Amino acid sequence: MASVTLRGVGKDFGATTILPSIDLEIADGTFLVLVGPSGCGKSTVLRIVAGLEAATRGDVAIDGESVTDKKPRDRDVAMVFQSYALYPHMTVRENLAFALRLRKDPQAAIDARVAEVGEMLGLGALLERFPRQLSGGQRQRVAMGRAIVRRPRVFLFDEPLSTLDAALRGKLRVELKRLHQQLKSTMIYVTHDQIEAMTLADQIVVLNGGVIQQHGTPDELYRRPANRFVAGFIGSPPMNFLDVEIAKDGDGSAMRAPGLELRLPERWPEGPAVLGLRPNDLVPSDDAAAPLSGEVDVVEPIGWEAHLHGRIGETPVCAQLTADVARRYEPASTIRFDIAPRALHLFDRDSGARLSAEAQDA
Amino acid sequence: MEKRASFGRQALRQLILLIVSVIVIYPVLWVVQTAMTPAQEFRREIAVSSWSFDNFRDVVSTKDARGRWLFGRQLWNSLAVAGVTTLFGIFLALTGAYALSRFDFPGRETGLATLLVTQMFPGVVMAIPIYIILDKLKLLNSMWGLTLVYSTTAIPFCIWMLKGYIDTIPKDLEEAALLDGATRWQIFTRIALPLARPAIAVTALFSFMTAWNEFILAATFLNQETAYTLPVAIQRYVESEKTAWGHFAAAAILVSLPVVALFFALQRHLVGGLTAGSVK
């Protein structure tokens, strides 16, 4: 059980800076997901915490105690690798027992612990097998078991589900969640898959280009993305973005774009901006005064819901509708949408930062 | 993949394989036949008129003036020198290859380049300096000196090969072990070493062969006939005024057998161990 603190942690590989400076506070028992596109430096952060990679600058502390200069094995953290990194020449039992053996636990204690963890993960029947004799899901479970056996202070996961098929991934996600509830340990989980992040996390950190974009609960990130990047990254199908012009309009503002004409009661900063709309916030309307109008391209039915792909002005958009509603629209027909006022996200055209309405309403 | 080749193509392939087999086997059969022919002469027909193991008996029962069983001792010397060379060779090559594969340390590039360069050293100029160095180290006349020299000869190639193999072992495994609490040395012995077994087998084979087959240095260093290795002893059959072909052939078979056996025992690993690094 431990908290993890990163203060000004940075990493350069040769002349290239991968992480400029990361500050992060992870409370004890948190399931923190580090999410971001691949190559953004997530694994590097994780490996710095594990001690596999030395930080170029900054400090890592576990439970308030700096571990920056400690060797990995003195940090008491466990890591589940993307490749699982199971020792191919050891049986499942030996894999699980390896760490305990190294620290010279009594054999009886090792046996008991391995049995216990095997039980917990349903590995009982597989203990004498070699990794190559296991399926992907089983290997994944062994890799987790190997981490659990040691009762580490912190668990680190580096995209542990990415090599599995979708169905298995869903199932293991649930297992992981249950495991966290059971163990109540601090866990840092790296993934590029925002669904995993949303389903698993207590806290999400979105990373892009080595810089933290936003840190918050899944709900916060979904509802108030801090910038256009986070907005586009979290949520599926992804948010639609329209370039708009905002002008003064009496007390409020008016937002215009080809196919868009919307009055807003609040006062927003004038000038060019980007409007973000989640596909499920686009509500088809027969009202000719509805603020958005566009043309239907393709309708994609997915069981009870459907994705309607169309264009507003020249910008492609996607709307998430129920299948019943979607059926009413033919390709090339015109469609109009209503927008709930709370569903609007506005971002600065240049910096991508979230815009907010001016003070009076805030 | 594709369906089997046509009958004609298959037949052609088998024919080629058969011809190569004959070419490969012919000299071997010739040696066997010569060894089995009692008279000490050079024959060319493959036709064994009468089988005889006299040549083998003569070679194996070689004794010296004091009645000591020379062949036995020389066989033992060869085995001991080759065996210790193999152990040395594996140790030196494996640690060296591990460092080159797993660490990015200043000097690594130089090391790699030097390994390749040592393959280009012409052995001719080195015999005398080696003699002088072993003399200074007081290792002349001893099995240890030879053993060291042999393992050194074999290691550049072995390191090169082992490094290629270790490169293919995922680094993850070692990092996992690091987190599991293993020291560098434990990782080396418990993870890298068992996983590199095929390449180690090949290293062992080459080290063994280097030591087992060498005779020029051995004939210069060793000061007792009971300390000679077999290849030195075999010279006696080749260099008299008249080559004792029957004895030579019998001795050649006896000397070759252990290496051939080792080769066949390890040939499964040969393909993987030798090429893992370059094909990844």
Place this chain on the structure above:
Amino acid sequence: MLDDERRPASVRTSRRFAFALALLVVGGFPSLVTARTTLTLWHSYQGDERKALETSVARLNERSTTIRVNSLWVPYSAFIRRLNQAIPRGHGPDLFIFAHEHIGNWVESGRLQPIEGAVPTSELDRFFPETLAALRYDDKLCGLPLAFKNLVLFYNRKLVPTPPKSFDELIRIAKRLTRHEEHRYGLVFKSTDFYVHAAFLFGFGGTLFDERGRPRLDTPENVRSLEFVRDLVRREQIVPRNVAGDLITKLFNAGLAAMVINGPWFLGEIKAGLDFGVAPLPVLSQSGRPPRPFVTVDGIFLSAKSNHRAAAIEVMRALTSDDAAFLRATLGKQLVANRAVHRRPEVRDDPKARVFRQQLRDTVPMPNVPAMRFVWEPANRALRKVMRGAAEPRAALTEAQKRIRMLMQPPPPPANPVPYAIVLGLLLLGAVALWIRRLAQPQMRRAMRENRAAYAFAAPATITLLGLLITPFVMGAVVAFFAYRNGAFTFVGARNFVDVLLSREVGLTDPLSFYYTFAVTVLWTALNVAAHLVIGVALAMALRDKWVKLRAFYRVLFILPWAVPNYITALVWRGIFDEEFGSMNALLQALGAEPVNWFSHFWTSFAANMVTNMWLGFPFMMVVTLGALQAIPSDLEEAAAVDGASAAQRFRHVVLPLLAPALIPAVIMGTVWTFNMFNVIYLVSGGEPDGSTEILISEAYKWAFDRYERYGYASAYALLIFFILLGYSRLTRRLREPGRT
């Protein structure tokens, strides 16, 4: 041993008892017993000769209370090299037994101490004076003779009832008995071996040295002797042209050779039951003199570094005593140098020994002066040329003389080491400065600190490689700047390189020239590597598919050549290519072709080397290819097949490019190894004919060890080899490490 059996049992037991007591005493009171002086004796005797020698040594050890002799058999091929290395460093023997012809060199280089005056003249009287003469160098006696060897005439009594007295008579008889179609010859001897030819040369009054002791071959008498033998071979055609290997034995034993000129070793090769006689060489009708063959004497010599001169001389005298000699004569079947032994009935009554002894009077001691070593190669070369019909005797000897002059060039003058020292110093300084600069960088120091474990892992291999591979190489390389003469090195600067590279001494196309040998080496390497590659890849492709019948069997079989020790392979192939007995010629004859004398023409000799090396080298490429093939996903080829590519196109455009990453390093390694493939060249062709199939590495070896101990010259060769290979690997670096510059 032998005499043990003749003694009554009681004596033996009591002696054992005494011995046990002695052991006790020695073990219990070591200080009371004076240690025996232990002497080491090296020899390369084998078989019966060895048994006889060892018996004498054992007897000596039994009798003497103060001396103990340890004898060591050293392979003949390693003997001189080992002796030359060991004696100067104090690891040599006290005594050694060898043929006498090297003593001049040994004395000059301080390896042998003469024993002039150490043995009473009266005792020296027990040896034939001819054998003592052979052991004198610079007017000093250098050893004591054990045995002598000279040539005589052997004849098959069935074909030649009485031996000819003159060569005219011999030619007459021989002509009658020669039938070329049946491979019958009247006379057989190695006409291309100067050792044999010397008999005729001296018979015609020829000489080897001028009045100032310099080798001189192109004298009229020498030319005449060569013309005479040339006529025997080419005009009378009573002697086979090329007598290599064991042809003499084979022909004589088969009754196909009526007469043979050969030495005493031939007695042991003649098959039992053959009715033959020996006679002195018949008188040369043209000169009216008998041929005078060389006599070589096996002597026992005293190392210059022996600390036990008195004891050693005692051993020399004991081992050359009449009794010891008698043992060697009877058990060892040697022609011993002791006159008295030849008077004992066992030897006296042997008519063969008598003939050799008789011929001994008409012999010339093989010269033991160092200059003699410059004569052999040019002389043999001249003989081969003449017998082949490629040159007239006079021209051949003139050329030989030129060659001798070239080989005898005095070592280059000493050079001033100062400029070299300055350059070297500057280079070292630069390297150190560079190093310090790098060390001064903080990130460098940090990287080194972080990788301490790496240095620990790399240390054992680094230390041994530095100590036993790199240091010897550097030491060897340094020798390239020195000239060696008589045990001493003088600094000559870059002169050796200049000599090698300018090839001033020999024409560019002469096999002795660096460039000629380099060209051969390149050809050798290119052809071999190409062949290995083609064969290896072809076989791997043939064995690739799982359904190939007997696939596992073939795969195992085809690595066999790799498993057999390569020196054995080389010797076996040398046998297979033997002109008379090798199966290659048997095959040719079975196919109706003429047998080929493989080692007498460049291309056939080169081909023999090639075949041997191809045989032993293809498995490596095959195994590498098999490994690489495993890693090629079959769907790529399937895709190409679907796209309509033929098998050849698929191989060319899909398989080959994917094999390349594995094959390129293998080819580069293979090139380096083949370039330096010493064993095959040395053991198969041995450079024949006339050193033309030599490659650089074997040529360097010959300069150092087989020719004239030109260590500096050899080392310059070796360094050049190294730089050529280094350049090659630099050139191919792009290929080897794609993506790196």
